[in-house]
Amino acid sequence: MKSQKIDRRVKYTKLTLKDSLIDLLKVKSIDKITITELCETADINRSTFYAHYKDQHDLMQQIEQELLADLKQYLESYTFQGYEAESFQMIVSIFEYIVANAELCKVLLGPNGDIALQKEVMMLVQRQSFKEIHYNAKISEEMLEYYIIFAVNGSIGLIQKWLQEGMKKTAKEMAEIVTKAVFKGLSAYVG
Amino acid sequence: MKSQKIDRRVKYTKLTLKDSLIDLLKVKSIDKITITELCETADINRSTFYAHYKDQHDLMQQIEQELLADLKQYLESYTFQGYEAESFQMIVSIFEYIVANAELCKVLLGPNGDIALQKEVMMLVQRQSFKEIHYNAKISEEMLEYYIIFAVNGSIGLIQKWLQEGMKKTAKEMAEIVTKAVFKGLSAYVG
DNA sequence: ATTATAATAAACACAGTGTTGGATTACAAC
DNA sequence: GTTGTAATCCAACACTGTGTTTATTATAAT
Numbered sequence: 136m137k138s139q140k141i142d143r144r145v146k147y148t149k150l151t152l153k154d155s156l157i158d159l160l161k162v163k164s165i166d167k168i169t170i171t172e173l174c175e176t177a178d179i180n181r182s183t184f185y186a187h188y189k190d191q192h193d194l195m196q197q198i199e200q201e202l203l204a205d206l207k208q209y210l211e212s213y214t215f216q217g218y219e220a221e222s223f224q225m226i227v228s229i230f231e232y233i234v235a236n237a238e239l240c241k242v243l244l245g246p247n248g249d250i251a252l253q254k255e256v257m258m259l260v261q262r263q264s265f266k267e268i269h270y271n272a273k274i275s276e277e278m279l280e281y282y283i284i285f286a287v288n289g290s291i292g293l294i295q296k297w298l299q300e301g302m303k304k305t306a307k308e309m310a311e312i313v314t315k316a317v318f319k320g321l322s323a324y325v326g
Numbered sequence: 327m328k329s330q331k332i333d334r335r336v337k338y339t340k341l342t343l344k345d346s347l348i349d350l351l352k353v354k355s356i357d358k359i360t361i362t363e364l365c366e367t368a369d370i371n372r373s374t375f376y377a378h379y380k381d382q383h384d385l386m387q388q389i390e391q392e393l394l395a396d397l398k399q400y401l402e403s404y405t406f407q408g409y410e411a412e413s414f415q416m417i418v419s420i421f422e423y424i425v426a427n428a429e430l431c432k433v434l435l436g437p438n439g440d441i442a443l444q445k446e447v448m449m450l451v452q453r454q455s456f457k458e459i460h461y462n463a464k465i466s467e468e469m470l471e472y473y474i475i476f477a478v479n480g481s482i483g484l485i486q487k488w489l490q491e492g493m494k495k496t497a498k499e500m501a502e503i504v505t506k507a508v509f510k511g512l513s514a515y516v517g
Numbered sequence: 518a519t520t521a522t523a524a525t526a527a528a529c530a531c532a533g534t535g536t537t538g539g540a541t542t543a544c545a546a547c
Numbered sequence: 548g549t550t551g552t553a554a555t556c557c558a559a560c561a562c563t564g565t566g567t568t569t570a571t572t573a574t575a576a577t
Contacts, residue, residue, distance in 0.1 A: 288483025320511030324465035
């Protein structure tokens with residue numbers, strides 16, 4: 136079942152359009168990027184764009200979905216067979232993935248990125264991490280739900296700050312900050 | 327020092343434009359709202375709009391700044407002279423304010439709202455709350471900065487979930503969830 | 518009632534959209 | 548290499564929205 140060969144021209148068209156969109160997203164948000172502008176940057180005819188995508192958002196979503204699929208595959212390559220350390224290791228891996236794909240992640244997770252994607256990524260992790268907690272602890276289903284929301288949004292904030300500052304801290308250091316915050320809150324720091 | 331009287335016509339124009347924008351924001355994001363559409367909804371001539379505002383974002387920002395100023399004034403009316411309970415009371419007040427201004431807040435803090443505003447609001451609170459912690463605890467300036475980011479973003483997530491669900495919980499209940507999460511993290515629930 | 522000015526209506530050039538039909542070119546397959 | 552296929556390009560189209568200007572009308576302030 137080998138995927139049928141794709142015409143080189145199509146491959147090229149899609150690639151430059153994606154690259155050009157990423158470049159433009161470094162400067163402005165998706166809503167302010169016009170298709171005309173995008174096509175001029177990519178040196179692709181506008182009607183060719185419409186042959187492949189509905190609009191800017193369509194193209195951006197495809198880029199996002201590719202990233203998400205790639206990340207999932209990357210995470211699955213790890214077994215994560217530790218018990219307590221499981222969530223920590225997973226969070227480290229996420230940060231490592233972001234480092235390895237810095238250019239793209241910086242755009243998609245940055246201020247011009249899509250929040251929906253960011254939540255999708257972190258939800259993936261946290262739900263996995265909290266799965267067993269639910270059965271072991273005295274926390275109700277409802278409260279767990281609330282806390283996951285809190286933890287996911289907080290973690291996204293940290294990732295964004297980290298990216299803004301140029302990823303000076305290592306993946307492991309960031310993972311430690313995140314897990315500490317998630318599990319112990321401010322009490323981790325106040326004697 | 328009484329503010330010079332404003333022409334009733336101007337007052338009306340600005341009011342309907344604001345109301346109309348709020349209505350439209352219930353349905354679509356600011357970038358998808360055209361000025362033509364907004365003026366038709368408000369039954370205001372398009373050139374009149376340009377006499378007062380630069381574009382949609384300009385109008386929206388003015389609405390946001392008014393809300394923020396109003397909230398600040400509201401918070402200042404409280405003295406907040408408790409010590410430990412200070413931050414808790416302040417958070418309760420925030421939630422009470424949102425309940426009292428539900429229609430507007432639902433839009434501005436909701437999915438079509440401006441994240442920048444939301445962060446501005448919560449930053450205001452958290453910085454205030456954490457001011458003394460810095461001197462009492464063994465937390466470094468840097469770590470505090472990180473944790474504030476985490477807590478602010480987490481809290482915003484909780485507010486959004488609360489609004490989405492129709493604000494079923496009381497302001498006090500929500501404030502308890504937030505403070506618990508901020509101060510103790512998951513350890514509040516896991517024996 | 519008079520005066521000042523805000524709002525309106527109509528028109529303008531301009532930019533971007535989404536779609537079309539036909540010419541051109543590059544490709545894969547044989 | 549030749550050839551049929553199809554992807555790309557090009558030019559044109561009607562349409563929507565923008566931002567600005569002008570003269571006219573309506574209304575507020577005094």
